[in-house]
Amino acid sequence: MAAPLHYTVSAPQxxxxxxxxxxxxxxxxxxxxxxxxxxxxxxYLLREHGRxxxxxxxxxxxxxxxxxxxxxxxxxxxxxxxxxxxxxxxELTVRTAHLDDTHGFFNGVNLFLVPEGGELRRCTLEITPPxxxxxxxxxxxxxxxxxxxxxFHHLVDCPVEMGTQRVLPFTVRDIPHELILWNHGNEDExxxxxxxxxxxxQNARVFGGLPYKKYLFITHLTDTGRGGLExxxxxxxxxxxxxxxxxxxxxxxxxxxxxxxHTWNVKRIKPRAFSPYDYSRENPTRxxxxxxxxxxxxxxxxxxRAGLITADRYLTVLGELIxxxxxxxxxxxxxLEESSYDAWIKYYxxxxxxxxxxxxxYLKGELVGVCLDLTLRHLxxxxxxxxxxxxxxxxxxxxxxxxxxxxxxxxxxxxVAGRSLKPFFDLAVRSTEDLPLxxxxxxAGIELNLRTPESADDKGGSASKPTATARPFFGAAVKRDxxxxxxxxxxxxxxxxxxxxxxxxxxxxxxxxxxxxxxRLEELKAGTTVPIHYFRRDELRSTxxxxxxxxxxxxxxxxxxxxxxxxxxxxxxxxxx
Numbered sequence: 001m002a003a004p005l006h007y008t009v010s011a012p013q014x015x016x017x018x019x020x021x022x023x024x025x026x027x028x029x030x031x032x033x034x035x036x037x038x039x040x041x042x043x044y045l046l047r048e049h050g051r052x053x054x055x056x057x058x059x060x061x062x063x064x065x066x067x068x069x070x071x072x073x074x075x076x077x078x079x080x081x082x083x084x085x086x087x088x089x090x091e092l093t094v095r096t097a098h099l100d101d102t103h104g105f106f107n108g109v110n111l112f113l114v115p116e117g118g119e120l121r122r123c124t125l126e127i128t129p130p131x132x133x134x135x136x137x138x139x140x141x142x143x144x145x146x147x148x149x150x151x152f153h154h155l156v157d158c159p160v161e162m163g164t165q166r167v168l169p170f171t172v173r174d175i176p177h178e179l180i181l182w183n184h185g186n187e188d189e190x191x192x193x194x195x196x197x198x199x200x201x202q203n204a205r206v207f208g209g210l211p212y213k214k215y216l217f218i219t220h221l222t223d224t225g226r227g228g229l230e231x232x233x234x235x236x237x238x239x240x241x242x243x244x245x246x247x248x249x250x251x252x253x254x255x256x257x258x259x260x261x262h263t264w265n266v267k268r269i270k271p272r273a274f275s276p277y278d279y280s281r282e283n284p285t286r287x288x289x290x291x292x293x294x295x296x297x298x299x300x301x302x303x304x305r306a307g308l309i310t311a312d313r314y315l316t317v318l319g320e321l322i323x324x325x326x327x328x329x330x331x332x333x334x335x336l337e338e339s340s341y342d343a344w345i346k347y348y349x350x351x352x353x354x355x356x357x358x359x360x361x362y363l364k365g366e367l368v369g370v371c372l373d374l375t376l377r378h379l380x381x382x383x384x385x386x387x388x389x390x391x392x393x394x395x396x397x398x399x400x401x402x403x404x405x406x407x408x409x410x411x412x413x414x415x416v417a418g419r420s421l422k423p424f425f426d427l428a429v430r431s432t433e434d435l436p437l438x439x440x441x442x443x444a445g446i447e448l449n450l451r452t453p454e455s456a457d458d459k460g461g462s463a464s465k466p467t468a469t470a471r472p473f474f475g476a477a478v479k480r481d482x483x484x485x486x487x488x489x490x491x492x493x494x495x496x497x498x499x500x501x502x503x504x505x506x507x508x509x510x511x512x513x514x515x516x517x518x519x520r521l522e523e524l525k526a527g528t529t530v531p532i533h534y535f536r537r538d539e540l541r542s543t544x545x546x547x548x549x550x551x552x553x554x555x556x557x558x559x560x561x562x563x564x565x566x567x568x569x570x571x572x573x574x575x576x577x
Contacts, residue, residue, distance in 0.1 A: 002027060004122035005152070007112055009160075014130055015101045017090040022059070023113050028081040032074040033067070033116040037109035037156065037279035040095040042229045042266070045348035046282065047095070049110050056085040056113075070280075072113070087111050092222060094229035094236040103163030103182050104129070105220070105236070107229075108156030109279065119276065123149040129162045136161040136180045138214050138233040153276055157232045157267075161218045168193055172200040175210050183221035185241025198306040199257045206298070206387050207264050207394050215263070217256060228255050230262030253308055258299035265298075266291040269393045275403030288340035289429060290409045293365010294386070297373070300366075304575065311575040315446070315557045316461040318370065322437060322448070322555035323460030324363055329488060331359040336368065336429045352486045352500040364435070368428045371440040372413060375424060377570050378443040379417050385574075388416045444571040445563025452550035456518040460554040472526045473548035478504065482513040484534075496532065496545040503535040526550065 003026040010020045025032060036050030050070040058064050062076030064083070074081055089097035089106065097106035115121075125147045127135055139147035139158040149155035161180055168179040170193050177200060179192060196217065204210050216234035221241035229236045237259065239252055266274075271285040285291075304314040325331060339347070339361045346358050373386035392412045396404065405411075410425045427433050438448045451463070452470040456478070475491020476484050482504040487494050504512040507520050508531050524530065526549045533542050560567070571577070 002121055004124050004148070005115070005118065006124045006126070007155075008126045008128070009106070009111065010128035011099055011104050011130055011162075014099050014104060017088055017099050018054075018086045019089050019097065019099055019104065019106065019111055020084070020086055021111050022082055022084045024080060024082045025115055025118075026080050028074065028076060028078060028115075030076060030078045032076070032081060033071055034074070034083070034113040035071045035116060035280060036113055038070055038281070039279065040107055040109050040229070041157070041274070041277050042231075042262075043095040043348070044282075044288070044343040046344070052088045052097075052110070054086045054088060056083060058082070059084050071116075083113065085113075092220065092238070093225070094220075094227045094238050098220075103161065103165060104133075105159065105161050105182075105218070107159050107236075108152075112152075112156065114152050114279070119152040119279075121151060123152055123155045125149065125155065127160065127162065133162050133164060134167075136165060136167065136178065136216060136218065138212075138216055138231075154232075159218060159231060159234060159236050161216075170197050172197050173204060173210055175212065175214065177215045178217070180216055180218045181221065182219070183241055185221045185244060187221070187241075187244045195253060195306075195308055196256060198308060199253060199302065200260060202302040202306040203257065203261050203263070203298070206261075206302070206390055208391065211263065211268060215260070217260075226251075226255070228259040230259045230267055232263070232267045235259035235262070250303070250309060250313075254299040254303050257303050257306075258295055261295045261298045261302070264394055265295050265390065269390075269397045270403050272403035272405060282344045284341050284344060286337040286340045286406050287404070287409070288343055289336040289361040289365035289368065292362050293336075293367075294369045294390070296362050296366035297369030297386075301369075301373075311577050314575065315559075319461035319556040320459045321363060321367060323553065325359070325367060325435075326450075326553040326555060327355075328359055328363070329356045330354070331364065331434070332432050334358040335432055336361055336364055339364070355486050356489055367435055367437065371428060371435055371437060372421075372424070374440040374443045374570070374574065375421075376413065376417055377574060378440075379419070381566075382570055382573055384416050389413050392416060441557065442560075443567065444574050445560045445567035446571065447558045447560050449556050449558060450552040451554050451556070452552055453554050455522060456514075458554055460556060462556050463558075469522070470526075470550035471522050472524055472528065473551050474521055474545065475548065478512075478514050478517050480514045482517065492545050492548045496543045498532070498534070498543065498545070499536070501536070502541075504532065505535060505540075506533040507531070521547075 006024040008022045012020060038046045038048055056072060059082040062074050065073045067073045089099040092098040097110040127145050129135060137158050137160045139149055142148045166181040168189055170177050179196060212233040214233060217237060218234060219237040219239060221239060225238045227238045237255060244252060271287045273283045273285040277283060300317050303309050339359050369386060376384050376386060389412045413421050428435055441448050454471055474493055475488040476493035476498055477486045479485050484498055484500055484502040487498060487500055504517060506512050507517055524547060526547050528547045530545045530547060532545055
């Protein structure tokens with residue numbers, strides 16, 4: 001067996017934001033090629049991590065040549081080869097690396113070169129933190145500051161937090177978990193330690209257990225930003241430091257639940273395209289709607305089943321999600337399979353037109369999860385559900401030890417249902433037709449209703465207010481500074497010649513910004529002709545917009561009080577009322 005690759009990481013001057021890294025390849029061939037990963041698994045965009053590397057050089061004899069933007073070649077006499085370099089780390093996201101005088105955080109893909117073809121070699125990692133700093137990671141510990149990994153995939157799937165972070169332990173099913181907190185805000189540690197175990201337990205119930213020996217919730221509290229990235233035994237979370245009250249706290253719970261559910265769905269239950277990851281190029285799959293969309297379904301659904309939100313709140317959230325989908329024109333142009341496959345060039349590169357040309361595999365995938373769960377419960381008289389599909393996919397993964405075929409979810413659903421579900425998947429996943437939400441929700445005695453927007457920030461989820469008036473259709477979003485954002489194709493604004501980037505100056509004779517424009521719009525009626533004055537690239541222009549009829553794109557759900565016994569039983573089991 002080949003000797004392990006040996007990495008070292010230190011931060012002698014953390015205020016410079018530079019990690020110092022060495023890599024020793026103990027049995028290098030005379031010609032050795034090494035490369036930086038070009039992307040972070042879970043974040044499907046080529047980010048070229050090698051761009052932050054500096055001063056890469058051989059520590060001993062040989063010649064080092066850069067042969068492509070992310071590949072280096074070493075010519076030597078063979079034997080042991082050691083390279084050393086620095087990596088600039090000043091981007092605080094869940095997918096990158098950050099180092100300052102308070103802490104250091106990194107994903108291995110940000111820091112580590114890997115020999116071509118060496119991804120399956122064992123690795124050791126030696127970390128030298130600044131004095132007084134501790135290390136948090138799920139890598140198996142070999143010494144006080146030395147860790148080992150089964151291979152490079154394992155190494156880079158265990159992010160590292162080092163510093164003076166708070167470590168809050170809890171246990172679920174005799175498995176140790178830790179909430180790692182960097183920075184402070186309005187978090188309630190006691191409440192977090194009461195609620196996170198409930199989410200972990202609810203996720204474990206879906207699959208019948210926990211697949212790891214230890215799990216970390218590495219959480220960075222910041223002034224801006226929000227995000228999460230899944231790993232096999234941990235997650236990295238970025239969350240607003242004062243976001244732990246009311247609905248914002250609910251957002252933290254669902255984010256945590258989402259990333260923890262990924263422990264199974266996408267980290268272990270994964271497409272064949274990810275088995276193994278190829279860090280040198282895109283790894284496209286048509287299954288992200290299930291990997292991410294179903295995980296999004298379970299983040300809200302399991303937060304409800306864990307008793308952390310009410311059934312009424314869950315139905316409100318579903319109404320908001322349906323509203324967002326109905327206000328996405330791109331759903332009529334882009335199927336879920338296409339959206340998944342195109343993630344590398346569309347989802348992570350959105351612009352003002354994206355909502356018109358594509359659909360989110362998170363959003364629509366979650367609502368497919370709702371429809372499929374209710375359909376399975378209906379077809380099996382409540383005996384089966386989407387939980388059974390997820391368990392079956394998990395069993396197949398453990399049995400086969402490899403990635404799943406692209407149609408695996410459909411196969412599993414058919415096996416659970418006891419019949420082909422091809423018409424459902426043709427409609428929901430492979431077409432641009434609207435989802436059968438009304439029909440599926442009716443299985444649970446729930447009525448889907450649509451109304452017109454009442455304001456620019458009407459997210460849906462609830463019925464009209466008694467004093468509300470219908471808002472006419474303008475067909476474009478207006479940003480805070482009065483700039484035109486997304487324009488709906490062939491809508492009133494589009495037909496008047498307005499385009500993204502136009503700077504509104506006045507509506508009629510009154511000055512315009514986001515607030516004043518929206519307030520004025522809500523006082524007008526459909527058919528009204530509105531004079532608009534605006535700048536386009538510093539050129540003053542004018543046009544008139546004829547406001548359109550209000551669009552019924554706002555959804556809310558209601559229980560059907562006169563529902564039959566079958567529907568009532570399904571609803572009770574689904575919502576756990």
